Amino acid sequence: MNNLTRRGFLAAGAAVLAAAHLPRAAYAEAAPLALTATRRTLDIGGRAATVFGLAGPGGQGLTLDPGQRFRVDLKNDLDVPTIIHWHGQIPPNAQDGVPDMPLPLIAPGETRSFDFAPLPGTFWMHSHVPLQEMQLLAAPLIVRAPEDLTADRQEVVLFLHDFSFKTPEEVLVEIGAGGGGSHGGHGDGMQAMGSGMMGMGAMQRMDHGSMGGMAIGGMAMDLNDYDWDAYLANDRTLADPEVVAVERGGRVRLRVINAAAATVFWIDTGAARARLIAVDGHPVQPVAGNRFGLAMGQRLDLDIDLPAEGGAWPILALREGARERTGLILATPGAAVRRVESLADTDTPAFDTDLAQESRLMAADPLTERPVDRSQILMLDGQMQPYVWTINGATWGEHRRVTAKSGERVVLSFHNMSMMGHPMHLHGHVFQVVGLNGRRVAGARRDTVYVPPMSMVDIALDAGEAARWMLHCHHMPHLASGMMTEFAVST
Structure with missing residues (x-):
């Protein structure tokens, strides 16, 4: 997962820094990187698990240096067709990696080539077939900026996943039948509309129950609709976590x-002091703390300052509304590494129900101010029984396109009328969060924004390439049940 000691990283950076100043044509002449969709076997709790993966030259995923083009030959070594989406990047639409929009799935044994200038930052790549992503067909995509090569800090990637030994088809059947997880109550989106979108004062925190115990307008949230067999950090559980060697007093x-x-x-970084410095690959004004949340599809970059003395520091990922956790350990040479149990003593609260974290984020590189040319409201709704999730009252196939013209400043307003949160991801664009529950903000730039139950989030963007771009919830069972539409850009 590209974990280097600080001195090793700086030495490697010095060697690569010269390459960072090479003309772009020099990278264009380099051989494409090989990336393979394949099967692999993990040891999860002492039990072998066959999953998918994306194998690059140095292991799972890809890391690019400053100025390096995304020149990749993707081979499908699976026995099923697949297609890979470069989450958060802005390739030409034909390379975006969505089935039949416009290119078909990649057949078994086929190789497809990609070539575009990538955005720097923390990104990832995954199959855009929901059942395949649930089988771990995903990997990191790190694009380094020039300052990453000269900074006095060590880079560590923490790649999180949930996992079931059951097939994705079985998982979806259980979720649809209402037996997939222990919920915080079964909210019905249509009934919840009566509590009113503007009545956010009605949102009140209750004592934490078995699932994080939240109520909105007197109704219980639905948090986790499936209890997975394992929660993985870099393909491992806390029964056998990755231990990353770090230096005393390092960053x-x-x-x-x-x-x-x-x-x-x-x-949760525990005793290690941290600053949130980027979200979804885009820098924000630093925010200090030791606990930050992220929904499906989102990314966080944290600068962590380690104590001057030796020791071991668990970096934990806590499942919202539950006791399960995963993570890795940062440890100085010779430090005693204590076992961390996979279950915490108490439930973790629900994530950002009042948008408190999102409201603290301010883009370091905000959009330029200009008049809004087009605005549209997108109603997010659905319910647990029957298990159906919609955008503007429709599922995929019955959807109504969200439209814009290339170059327009567009504001999209997500109104979540359901009792589950929705991480909304827009392909082919970077947007800025500009409104939270009716209050204007100069928020973070993102590609995936979390919209809590009974909440409103406004985003602004400049419409890009004239093409059909996907807009969907990144909760895979929600996506699989139809929570997806198109952002159709015309000339």
Whole structure:
């Protein structure tokens, strides 16, 4: 997972720094990187698990240096067709990696080439077939900026996933039948509309119950709709976590990627002081703390300052509304590494129900101010029984396109009328959060924004390439049940 000691990283950076100043044509002449969709076997709790993966030259995923183009030959070594989406990147639409929009799935044995200029930051890549992503067909995509090569810090990637020994088909059947997890109550989106979108004063925190105990307008939230067999950090559980060697008093850049299908996590750095410096690959004004949350599809970059004395520091990912946790250990040479149990003593609260974390984030590189050319409201709704999730009252196939013209400043307003949160991901664009529950903000730039139950989030963007771009919830069971539409950009 690209874990280097600080001195080793700086030495490698010095060697690569010259390459960072090479003309772009020099990278264009380099051989494409090989990336393979394949099967692999993990040891999960002492039990062998066959999953999918994306194998690059140095292991799972890809890391690019400053100025390096994304020139990749993707081979499908699976026995099923697949397609890979470069989450958060802005490739030409034909390379975006969505089935039949416009290119078909990649057949078994086929190789498809990609070539575009990537955005720097913490990104990831995954199959855009929901059942395959649930089988771990996903990996980190790290694009380094020039300052990453000269910074006095060590880079560590924390790639999170949820896992079931059952097939994705079985998982979806259980969720649809209402037997997939222990919920905080079964809210019905249509009934919840009566509590009113503007009545956010009605949101009140209750004593934490078995699932984080939240109520909105007197109704219980639905948090985790499936209890997974394991929660993974870099393909491992806390029964056998990755231990990353670090230096005393060193600084770590922790790149956190939530690749889970249906799990929101809090990242807890414990005694190690941290600053949140980027979300979804885009810098924010630093925010100090030791606990930050991220929903499915989102990323966090944390600068962590380690104590001057030796020791071991667990970096934990806590499942919202529950006791399960995963993570890795940062440890100085020779330090005693104590076992961390996979279950905490108490439940972790629900994530950002009042948008308190999102409201603290301010983009370091905000959009330029300009008049809004087009605005549209997107109603997010659904319910647990029957298990159906919609955008503007429709599922995929019956959806109504969200439209814009290339170059327009567009504001999209997500109104969540359901009792589950929705991480909404827009392909092919970077947007800025500009409104939270009716209050204007100069928020973070993102590609995936979390919309809590009974909440409103407004985003602003400049419409890009004239093409059909996907807009969907990144909760995989929600996506699989139809919570997806198109952002159709015309000339």
